[in-house]
Amino acid sequence: MVDRPNKPTALVKTPGLPPQPQVTISQDNTRVTASLHTGESIEVLLYGATVLSWKDCAGDEKLWLSETAKLDGSKPVRGGIPIVFPLFGPPNASHAATSSLPQHGFARNVRWEFLGKSTSEGSSSNVKLDFGLSSEGIDEATRSLWPYSFGLLYSVTLDRESLNTTLVITNDGNEPFEIQTLFHTYFRVQDIASVQVGGLEDASYTDRVGGTKTEAGTSSPLTIAGETDRVYQLTKDSKKAIVISDGGEPRFNIFRDNLDQAVVWNPWDAKSAAMADFSPKDGFKRMICVEAGSVQGWQKLDKGDAFEGAQTIFLP
Numbered sequence: 001m002v003d004r005p006n007k008p009t010a011l012v013k014t015p016g017l018p019p020q021p022q023v024t025i026s027q028d029n030t031r032v033t034a035s036l037h038t039g040e041s042i043e044v045l046l047y048g049a050t051v052l053s054w055k056d057c058a059g060d061e062k063l064w065l066s067e068t069a070k071l072d073g074s075k076p077v078r079g080g081i082p083i084v085f086p087l088f089g090p091p092n093a094s095h096a097a098t099s100s101l102p103q104h105g106f107a108r109n110v111r112w113e114f115l116g117k118s119t120s121e122g123s124s125s126n127v128k129l130d131f132g133l134s135s136e137g138i139d140e141a142t143r144s145l146w147p148y149s150f151g152l153l154y155s156v157t158l159d160r161e162s163l164n165t166t167l168v169i170t171n172d173g174n175e176p177f178e179i180q181t182l183f184h185t186y187f188r189v190q191d192i193a194s195v196q197v198g199g200l201e202d203a204s205y206t207d208r209v210g211g212t213k214t215e216a217g218t219s220s221p222l223t224i225a226g227e228t229d230r231v232y233q234l235t236k237d238s239k240k241a242i243v244i245s246d247g248g249e250p251r252f253n254i255f256r257d258n259l260d261q262a263v264v265w266n267p268w269d270a271k272s273a274a275m276a277d278f279s280p281k282d283g284f285k286r287m288i289c290v291e292a293g294s295v296q297g298w299q300k301l302d303k304g305d306a307f308e309g310a311q312t313i314f315l316p
């Protein structure tokens with residue numbers, strides 16, 4: 001059974017004080033917000049099931065969201081964590097089944113259903129919000145572009161010091177299909193000039209700036225000094241974090257589960273100037289996308305198969 005929103009569950013009893021709600025959830029027609037009693041919070045837009053905001057206990061925002069991002073369902077959100085599915089990047093004639101879809105697929109362009117919340121047994125400090133999308137939940141025009149019977153279950157779990165996003169994709173029909181997927185996370189940073197991305201050392205990557213070329217890994221952490229768009233080929237070792245440091249301090253430790261690539265993207269000045277929904281125009285100095293995904297080749301799902309991929313971002 002699904003809890004109704006707006007009703008805090010799990011009460012903590014502190015001697016001498018009235019019971020305190022552990023988790024507060026509220027929902028309107030467009031979004032769901034959840035806060036822990038310790039102050040951490042998340043906000044998820046039903047359009048695209050896009051995480052728009054993740055704040056720590058001090059109320060500091062961890063995600064970057066463009067000031068001109070469209071939140072009205074007219075286009076994918078520029079910022080937060082849009083979900084890429086079932087195709088990463090621009091459509092390509094070489095993969096006929098997804099060749100008619102928009103860039104990064106359709107999951108970020110459609111309204112999802114809020115399925116409800118849960119908290120861990122005995123835990124005083126987390127909340128999981130579940131969202132669903134299926135072939136029945138998309139419009140006829142989109143379904144005609146990708147006519148498969150699928151189910152997506154997306155869970156966003158807020159803990160005191162981490163945020164987990166888990167996507168389970170199922171093939172609910174008779175026809176096999178092939179997918180790519182990715183969490184397009186926009187991290188907020190203080191100053192891109194002092195950002196380093198560690199944990200990608202020695203990984204080969206596809207550089208997508210100015211044509212596509214494959215490069216061997218380098219021994220030092222990645223720094224960003226211009227337009228950057230790389231797809232790193234990582235090992236299956238989910239214990240190795242990708243670490244985003246800012247001003248010499250580690251800020252985010254990203255762990256992957258069953259996602260073997262990571263895209264690093266910063267549009268820099270010219271590309272961000274060309275995006276109407278990217279603002280302020282120098283906002284590229286305060287964001288970096290590090291996107292865990294499965295985007296090299298395709299994951300094939302036969303009838304009844306499921307694919308599960310997740311990322312957990314820890315605040316050091």
Ligand SMILES: O=P(O)(O)OC[C@H]1O[C@H](O)[C@H](O)[C@@H](O)[C@@H]1O
Pocket residue numbers: 076089103104208229230263264265289291
């Ligand atoms: O503008 P969008 O469709 O949201 O894509 C934004 C970016 O997403 C990924 O990071 C890709 O690697 C980039 O090539 C792309 O420009």
